[in-house]
Amino acid sequence: MSTFIPKLFTTLKGYNKEQFFSDVTAGIIVAIIALPLSIALGISSGVTPERGLFTAIIAGFIISLLGGSRVLIGGPTGAFMVIVYGIVMQYGLDGLILATMMAGVFLILMGVLKLGNLIKFMPYPITTGFTSGIAVVIFSSQIKDFFGLTIETVPTEFVEKWRVYFENFNTLHMESALIGIIALLIIIFWPKVNKKIPGSLIALIVTTLIVTLGHLDVPTIGSKFGVLSSSFPAPHFPEISIERLQLLLKPAFTIAMLGAIESLLACVVSDGMIGGKHRSNMELVAQGIANIASGLFGGIPATGAIARTAANIKNGGRTPVAGMVHAVVLLLIVLIFMPLAQMIPLASLAAILIIVAYNMSEWREFLGLLSAPKSDVIVLLVTFFLTVAVDLVVAIQFGIILAAFLFVKRMSDVAEVNHLMYEAGEENDLTAEELTEQTKNITIYEINGPFFFGIADKFINTLDEVQYDTQYLIIRMRNVPAMDATAYHGIKRLEKLCKTYKIELLFSGVNEQPYKMMQQDGFIERIGESSFFDSVHEAKAYAEKKLAASKKSA
Structure with missing residues (x-):
């Protein structure tokens, strides 16, 4: 029965003052890291920056409160960005909220049916292929804001998108590009100065001051979204009908599958870092509840974030208290400082997501897999190219089917x-x-x-x-x-x-x-x-x- 007991209840046995202060310190640092990321992911997902923060606050708190991992940090992630943007473009914001809540129901069912252990059977070439593919898509989506290109609507298709970029590159805005490059350089080199304070936050502060004090004509969050509200949203139920549920079934299932895969992979990575053992099925149930709550308050899909989880561990976080503190600190920032966020340049946010894409790309692992057996290389490349050229759902479906067929062939070749x-x-x-x-x-x-x-x-x-x-x-x-x-x-x-x-x-x-x-x-x-x-x-x-x-x- 311990399968469905949140890790918080287990870790509070023998909890002491020293660990509490370590968790609080880690939670504050992770909140500082999550702040610019949540804003950037919210905007790039096709919604307002507040929704990215609401997701990190609500889903992040619930994932830590009810989850099956000691140290996992939940919130919006880059992997969801491509899917969320597509859903918003096709079904609108209300459709996204309903799809997020449906995905939450799927995740709960997966946990209750104890399917958490099955995720570990996802072949490594598939996870590397679609992660690297998503990284390429995220990078591609930031070109417009990074260079300040004047483009009315950016196509969602990869090839068409780059065609439009090349056709409109003569509209490059030098001041935006300069701010983007400055932000990029700060993020890359700041860790040599200080590893505790995230470079993304320093980049936002420095570039915002440059744009504001220098009165530069650079697009900002305020110029795109207007005045940002610091009030917390009230619960809102989207319009529900049989037709809408059927229409959003596939996007919701995609969100659920990706959320399950990414969160449990993050749990496995964090287990290796602290020598722990997560409860995969409880984690899926918590992820499901968190996504339902996120959708209820107008947020976007959430899952476990590997980079934020690693930062939590490195700064002393060892219990779910750190994740809960991270959510509370973000809430305080939203309530007190949210109006200031409208001065942040869009080029700086694009620079942050370009670094996210680089870190997601796993290019060393990708190149290493190219020397693997031919069947693994085929699965890797097919998954990668389908993620980039078509979409993630098709990529995972084809990847799994292809991997299964090639595995059967390999086994039949070995058996005698x-x-x-x-x-x-x-x-x-x-x-x-x-x-x-x-x-x-x-x-x-x-x-x-x-x-x-x-x-x-x-x-x-x-x-x-x-x-x-x-x-x-x-x-x-x-x-x-x-x-x-x-x-x-x-x-x-x-x-x-x-x-x-x-x-x-x-x-x-x-x-x-x-x-x-x-x-x-x-x-x-x-x-x-x-x-x-x-x-x-x-x-x-x-x-x-x-x-x-x-x-x-x-």
Whole structure:
């Protein structure tokens, strides 16, 4: 039952004053990091900057309060930016809010059904491919604001977007580009000065002062969105109908899947950093509740943020209290300083997201995977290019299907069905002499590896070589850990074939799962338990004894 107990309740046992101060310090620092990121992600997602902050506050607090990780920090992330922008463009803000709340319901169901552990089976080339693809898309979306290009509407399609950029690059605004470059340089080099205070915050302060005091004609949050409100929003239910629910089913499921993958990957990374162990299903339930609450207050989708979680750990955060403090500090900043945010240059926010895209790109891991087996490289590149050129949903779907097919092929290539081969040095095995003594009366075949649909056809084709004047066919299965329905169907076909040609079918070394499958279907009862042996020599000795007896009686 501990599966569904929030980590907060566990970590408060033995909680002391020293840890509290460490958590508070970490929470404040993470809030400072989250402030510019939440604003930038809100704007780039096609909504107002306040909504990015509301998400970090509401979802961030709930994820820490109810989540299954000690240190995970929740909020808006770059991975969602592309999806959210597309939903806003197609279905409007109300559609986004409803899709976010629906995604929350999906996440809760995934947690309740204990699907959290399945996320770890997502192939690494797929996660690297779509993460790198999202990074390229995020970078592409910031070109307009970074260079201050005069473009009415930026297309969502990648190729079309860059075509419009090149056609309008003559509208480059030098002052915006200069501010963007200054912000970029500060973010890159500030950690050499101070690692505690995030460079993104320093970049915002410095560039905002330059633009304000220098009276530069640079687009700002205020010039785009007007006066920002410092009041907290009231709960709002979006319009719900069967038609809208059906329409938003796919976007909502995409948000849920991406949220689950990113949050649980962040949990795994953080576990490695602190030597802990998260509760994946409780985390999914918390993520679901957080997204429902975020949508209720007009926020955008939220999930676990790896970079903010790492900052939390490095600054001493070891319990969910740090994440809750981070949300409270952000709330205070919104209530007190929100109107000042309207002076922030859009080029500075673009610079922050360009750095986010760089950090997300995982280009070293991407290049490293190019030397992996061909099947992994294919999955990586297909997922990457589909993420960039089409969308994330199609990329993940194709990536998973392709990875599954290539895995089946790889397993079927590894698995073998052949005449029993002598293994030198193995105790209690048939000797080379005994193997060569196999006659047309006794034939021995061995299956090596998982016996599943990918090898079932190979099994049937190999057994076509059996001479039908043989009297005993022994199938050695000691190296078969598992068998599926398709492979079992092949076994039953073989049994019928043997019955037709009056061949006695024998099995040796059948493991627990295949044996149980045969037993439940009545196969063992049908051919008799006497046809099953612990070792292949027992089966061969049995066959030889019966052959000798039949010769004697003849």
